[in-house]
Amino acid sequence: MALIPLLFGMRKHSVTATMVSSILLVLIVCSGFNGPLVSINSNLAIHLLLGAVGLWIAWLSMLRLETKDVS
Known part of the structure; x- marks a missing residue:
């Protein structure tokens, strides 16, 4: 849930x-x-829904880190 505001x-x-x-x-x-x-x-x-949304946001952040920020 803490990753949603991120x-x-x-x-x-x-x-x-x-x-x-x-x-x-x-x-x-x-x-x-x-x-x-x-x-x-x-x-x-x-709580489960908000946790899943937080995990999805973390995955998107890692994907963006690997594709845009590194290159």
Whole structure:
């Protein structure tokens, strides 16, 4: 999940974009709808999806490193 804000920071070349996107991601994931009993944090599927998105972003970063940045 921590790699998702990295995508925004790499696209914009901005530390501010990275920090704002990470804060928004934490606010969305840790927010509670209708009190603390029902929240996105308690849903395992959301965490697995965000983890998969983070792995996909890491793979894209490595692919870009090997193709554009090295040559």
